[in-house]
Amino acid sequence: MSTNAILDGKRVAQEMRADTALLVKELVARGITPGLAVVLVGEDPASQVYVGSKTAAAREAGIRETTLRFQADLPEADLLATLDRLNADPEVDAVLVQLPLPKHLNAARVLERIDPAKDVDGFHPLNVGRLVQGKSTLAPCTPAGVMELLRREGIDPKGMRAVIVGRSDIVGKPMASLLLHAHATVTIAHSRTRDLPAVCREADLLVAAMGKPGFVTGEFVKEGAVVIDVGINRIDRKEDMERFFPGNAARAAAFAKNGSTLVGDCDPATAYPKASRYTPVPGGVGPLTIAQLLANTVMLCRARRGA
Numbered sequence: 001m002s003t004n005a006i007l008d009g010k011r012v013a014q015e016m017r018a019d020t021a022l023l024v025k026e027l028v029a030r031g032i033t034p035g036l037a038v039v040l041v042g043e044d045p046a047s048q049v050y051v052g053s054k055t056a057a058a059r060e061a062g063i064r065e066t067t068l069r070f071q072a073d074l075p076e077a078d079l080l081a082t083l084d085r086l087n088a089d090p091e092v093d094a095v096l097v098q099l100p101l102p103k104h105l106n107a108a109r110v111l112e113r114i115d116p117a118k119d120v121d122g123f124h125p126l127n128v129g130r131l132v133q134g135k136s137t138l139a140p141c142t143p144a145g146v147m148e149l150l151r152r153e154g155i156d157p158k159g160m161r162a163v164i165v166g167r168s169d170i171v172g173k174p175m176a177s178l179l180l181h182a183h184a185t186v187t188i189a190h191s192r193t194r195d196l197p198a199v200c201r202e203a204d205l206l207v208a209a210m211g212k213p214g215f216v217t218g219e220f221v222k223e224g225a226v227v228i229d230v231g232i233n234r235i236d237r238k239e240d241m242e243r244f245f246p247g248n249a250a251r252a253a254a255f256a257k258n259g260s261t262l263v264g265d266c267d268p269a270t271a272y273p274k275a276s277r278y279t280p281v282p283g284g285v286g287p288l289t290i291a292q293l294l295a296n297t298v299m300l301c302r303a304r305r306g307a
Contacts, residue, residue, distance in 0.1 A: 007228075007279045012149050013287035017061060020294045024062040027298070027307055034301035035064040036094045036120065037086045041079065042072035042102045051098050057290045063297055064091070072102045079105060080113050087115040093301035094120035096293070099170075117304055120296045122174065131174060134181050138296045143175035145288030146207070146228055147182070148295075155205075155226060155277065157184035163200050165189050165216060165265070166209035171230055175207055196220070206275075208265035214244050218270030227275040230285050231265030244268055 024034060036058050040051050051067060058065040068082060086095050095118045101107050111119075116126040122140040130137035138144065150157060162184040166172040172188060180186045189199050190210070200206055200220035206227050208216045213233035221227060235241060236259055244263050245251040255261045264281035272278045279285050301307065 005275065005277055007149060007153055007226075007277050007284065009145075009149055009279055009284040010287045012152050013145075013291035015152065016145075016148060016288070016291035017057065017294060020291070020298055021061045023298050027301065028062060030307065032301065032305055032307055033062070033064045034094070034297050035066070035089075035092045036096065036297045037089075037092045038065065038067045039070070039079070039082065039086075039095070039097045040067060041070045041074050041098075041105065044100065047098050047100070054096070054290055054293055057294060058297070061294050063294065066092070074102075074105075076105050076109070079110060083110070083113045087113075087118060092118065093304055094118055094297040096120050118300060120293060120300060122296070123169070128169075128174070131177050134177075138299050139178055140170055140174045141292040141296060142171050142230060142285065142289045143178050144296070145292035146175065146230070146285060147178050148292065149228075149279070149285075149288055153277070157182040157205060160184045160204040161187075161202055162205040162207065163187045163189055163203035164207040164209060165196070165200060165220075166207075166211070166230070168209065171209040172207075175209065179205070210265055212265055213240070213263045214265070214267040216266040216271050218267070218274050221266075221271050221274040223274050224276045225274070227266060227271060227278040228285065229264035229266040229271075229279050229281055231263075232281060232286055233263050233265070234260050235263055236260040 038051055038055060040047060055065045055067050086092050095114050097110055111123045114124055116124045119127050122138050127137050131139055157179050162179045164172050164175050167188050167190045176186045176188050189196055193199055197219045201222045203222060203225055206221060206225050209230035211231060213235055241255045241261055244267060246269055251261060262282050
């Protein structure tokens with residue numbers, strides 16, 4: 001397949017971040033600096049990396065960023081009190097609690113404590129309800145970033161048959177709402193869907209978001225469909241690398257050097273070749289999530305401060 005079939009999330013994310021930086025510059029010139037507070041509890045390695053990427057991107061865009069780091073044994077009452085302080089802080093426009101939280105913390109209770117007007121991830125039940133109803137609100141960063149990618153790449157979901165594999169609150173469900181509001185006909189499929197490959201083959205737009213490396217094979221993809229691969233999975237078995245990337249010398253060399261590589265929820269060897277357009281891993285959906293986080297921060301700032 002020619003490289004023009006690739007939906008270059010990295011490039012689009014750079015465009016989004018440049019747009020956001022320009023908006024921030026305009027706000028700062030008016031005496032308003034958007035403020036983002038990130039709360040990280042525990043020492044989860046992946047979370048440490050994600051938070052580092054988010055905060056660096058925020059600073060680059062000119063956003064005032066504060067990261068609050070806590071030990072994994074932080075009492076829930078202390079975390080809720082921290083959120084209360086951030087909700088009351090006039091310099092904080094957006095609040096993000098990095099997931100997953102340690103098991104002793106009730107994630108639903110924690111997320112509900114964030115002021116909906118500062119809920120940069122769009123996870124508060126009030127914002128979820130507004131999204132479902134099609135009212136003005138921001139959406140969770142990953143599905144909102146996907147919609148921006150489609151818009152900038154000239155892919156209009158209107159009239160498309162869209163199938164989303166995965167029903168998480170973070171990606172699957174909000175993705176369905178956004179596509180439905182964009183006038184697609186939407187099916188949410190999952191592990192208990194009967195004849196899942198046949199359902200997926202009906203899709204003009206297929207979104208893979210179940211967190212299983214290479215699960216969606218060519219059997220799932222209709223010829224010419226647009227494939228959005230949301231998954232980011234690290235594999236460390238040589239046989240998996242050879243199955244997903246047969247004959248890819250560059251990937252094999254990197255795997256030999258690092259001992260692992262990334263693969264999406266789609267099998268790149270069989271699913272991508274059937275697509276008319278697709279998001280690769282890495283360089284597809286991943287960069288869009290951070291770019292959308294910055295955009296959401298600015299949206300919240302402008303709404304709160306009437307800018």
